[in-house]
Every structure is written in structure tokens, then in C-alpha cells.
Amino acid sequence: MTAVAVKGKEMAVDEEGYLVNLADWNEDVANVMAAEDNLTLTESHWEVINFLRDYYAEYQIAPAIRVLTKAIGKKLGPEKGNSKYLYELFPYGPAKQACRYAGLPKPTGCI
Amino acid sequence: MSGMEENEGGTDKVKRFMFLNRKAPYGTIYALESLEVVLIGAAFDQNVSMVFVDDGVYQLKKGQQTKDIGQKNFSPTYRALEDYDIEKLYVEQESLEARGLTADDLLVPVEVLPSAALGALMEEQDVVLSF
Numbered sequence: 005m006t007a008v009a010v011k012g013k014e015m016a017v018d019e020e021g022y023l024v025n026l027a028d029w030n031e032d033v034a035n036v037m038a039a040e041d042n043l044t045l046t047e048s049h050w051e052v053i054n055f056l057r058d059y060y061a062e063y064q065i066a067p068a069i070r071v072l073t074k075a076i077g078k079k080l081g082p083e084k085g086n087s088k089y090l091y092e093l094f095p096y097g098p099a100k101q102a103c104r105y106a107g108l109p110k111p112t113g114c115i
Numbered sequence: 116m117s118g119m120e121e122n123e124g125g126t127d128k129v130k131r132f133m134f135l136n137r138k139a140p141y142g143t144i145y146a147l148e149s150l151e152v153v154l155i156g157a158a159f160d161q162n163v164s165m166v167f168v169d170d171g172v173y174q175l176k177k178g179q180q181t182k183d184i185g186q187k188n189f190s191p192t193y194r195a196l197e198d199y200d201i202e203k204l205y206v207e208q209e210s211l212e213a214r215g216l217t218a219d220d221l222l223v224p225v226e227v228l229p230s231a232a233l234g235a236l237m238e239e240q241d242v243v244l245s246f
Binding site: 062063064065067068070071074075 | 154155157158187188189191192194195198199
């Protein structure tokens with residue numbers, strides 16, 4: 005088991021970098037994970053991360069990419085509800101990468 | 116259940132998949148596995164329905180509390196099925212009645228059908244997967 009170090013505290017992550025304990029999450033965790041990927045989180049990133057956290061709290065799953073794009077479009081507007089926009093924010097695959105920063109389990113599905 | 120041949124015309128490959136759920140939500144892995152297969156399979160744009168019979172009707176029961184058995188309460192996920200375009204949910208009337216339940220006790224809108232009607236529906240499927 006590896007860990008991500010956030011402000012001197014070690015948070016356990018699995019072999020793919022997802023937090024083991026959902027309760028360990030805070031915004032610093034997301035920032036540290038993103039920095040490790042050479043990414044600086046902007047307001048646009050946070051919109052998606054917060055959306056995923058709300059979705060998980062409501063349904064107990066991380067949404068598949070198709071569901072994510074549709075739901076983002078409905079909530080944040082059609083210019084954001086498409087995979088091009090989301091891939092620009094999260095080049096490693098929007099659902100996977102954004103869920104990792106959001107402290108959620110890896111979504112069931114491919115990207 | 117007729118296997119894998121294509122529908123008439125050959126171009127339309129959408130198949131009818133029925134997921135048949137018979138077991139209580141916790142105690143075995145069947146209910147969660149079925150739900151996960153349905154969610155993953157939703158990416159393939161097939162014609163999917165879910166059926167709940169016997170103790171399987173408890174999977175949809177409102178107000179599940181799992182803290183004391185140390186398991187995750189995954190029942191809220193049934194409410195996400197709509198986002199995945201899984202909208203055909205059927206519950207056997209006899210199973211509900213035998214357990215003193217009605218459609219109002221369930222987490223999601225369902226179609227309650229008597230056993231015979233479900234049997235007919237099953238007959239129309241290409242694939243029936245039983246959990």
C-alpha cells in the first residue's frame with residue numbers, strides 16, 4: 005500500500021492512486037494529487053470534482069463517463085457537457101482522474 | 116433464451132436482456148453484482164430490464180440501514196439507474212404481497228406485474244440472467 009502525503013499527514017491510497025478511506029479526503033488531497041500529475045486545479049476542475057462528490061453522496065457510485073457528461077451538461081451548461089471539454093480538464097480520462105482527485109473509488113467502466 | 120443470433124433484418128443488433136433478481140440485498144453478493152453488471156452493461160445500449168421477485172424485492176426497499184452489519188448501503192444506487200437509461204423495472208406482485216409490501220415501500224418507480232405477466236415478458240427476452 006502506498007500513500008499520498010498531505011501537509012505532513014499520510015493518506016493511504018491503492019495501487020492506482022485512489023484513496024482507501026473516503027473520509028480522508030479534503031481539498032488539499034485533491035491539490036496534492038493534481039500537483040503530482042503536474043496539474044493546477046482551477047475553478048473549472050473544481051466544478052467537476054464537486055459535482056462528482058455530490059453525485060457519489062446521492063447515489064453511492066461514481067458515474068460512468070456517459071452519465072457524467074450528460075449530467076454536467078444539464079447542470080453546468082451544454083458547453084461543458086461534452087467529452088472534449090472534460091478531457092481538456094482531465095487528460096487522463098475525466099471520470100477516472102477526476103474521481104481520484106475527488107477521493108472517490110474508481111468508477112465502474114472504462115474511462 | 117435464444118442465444119446470440121441477430122434479430123430479423125440483421126442490422127438491428129439490440130438484444131433484450133433481463134436481469135432477474137431473487138435474493139435479499141445483503142448476505143450474498145448477488146444483488147450488488149447484478150446491479151454492477153447492469154451499470155457497466157448500460158454502456159452497450161442494449162434493451163435492458165430488471166425484475167425483482169422473491170426476496171429480491173427487498174433490494175428496492177426504502178430505508179435500508181446497513182451500519183450494524185458493516186456493509187455499504189448500495190440501495191441509493193438504484194435511483195441512479197434512470198441516469199443510465201435503465202427504466203424498465205418490474206416487481207412481482209405476489210412477492211410484494213407475501214412480504215406485506217406495496218410499490219410505495221420501494222425506492223424507485225416500478226411496474227408491479229403478476230407472475231403470469233412476468234413469465235410472458237421473460238418469454239420475449241433474448242437473454243435472461245438470474246442473480
